[in-house]
Amino acid sequence: MLNYRRFGSGKTVVLQHGFVGGGEYFAPLSAHLARNHEVIATDLPGFAGSAHIPVPDTIGGIAEALVDTVTGLGVERFALLGHSLGSVTALQAALDYPDRIEKLILYGSTPSGTLPDRFETWETTISRIESESIEAISAWIAATWFVDGEKHPLYEFTKAAGAGASRDGAVRMIRASAPWDIRDRLAEIKMPTLVICGDSDRSTHPGLSYELWRGIPGAQLCILPGCAHNAHLEVSEIFNPLIARFLAGNES
DSSP states (O other): OOOEEEEOOSSEEEEEOOTTOOGGGGHHHHHHHTTTSEEEEEOOTTSGGGTTSOOOSSHHHHHHHHHHHHHHTTOOSEEEEEETHHHHHHHHHHHHOTTTEEEEEEESOOSBSOOTTSSSOHHHHHHHHHHSOHHHHHHHHHHHTSTTGGGSTTHHHHHHHTTTOOHHHHHHHHHHHTTOBOGGGGGGOOSOEEEEEETTOSSSOHHHHHHHHHHSTTOEEEEETTOOSOHHHHSHHHHHHHHHHHHHTOOO
């Protein structure tokens, strides 16, 4: 079972963080949603509180680990929010377990793991991980998630939330995600879907969110101005109510 944090009561929403992140960086969003929902924030295999858990070889295996964790907590149906690499897991879960997921929120997302417009290639990131400490790489990557970089007031909070990542796990996660591609399967996603991205996102370019929006039937799209890959912390006053409204049924 993946490490998790559980808050509130009501219909369940599961929050899945991204690469070198941790469920703790959803703390402000979790507190907001827990007013009306049960919130489960999980840590991906190889990261944060799940750093000791081996990373499966495929995104399908990671999605299975996520769903198995939620099942083990006694939850049958749930809304799922995935951020960045967590959204890749969320997309795969939506395809593999469509009867389990009521609503899907794809935040800083992509339909393919190649990410040609990412701030650096995955191979460059792997080289950095292998030649430097995972702590240094995690801190550097976290800075790219903010328009203001390390100067943002919540940069240190974000860095701390992702502390303890496994070097081997980080590399294995990249290897699992890089060949992943569901562009030809987007039309199979039938649950209500919200796609969100910052207009200055350097990890998952907004064009990828437009591609998801065009490909998923009935999907809603929101591009948030003035923020990068951590919009949930950069503009929480917009982001949190947006998620709450979508979960409550107001999908306009």
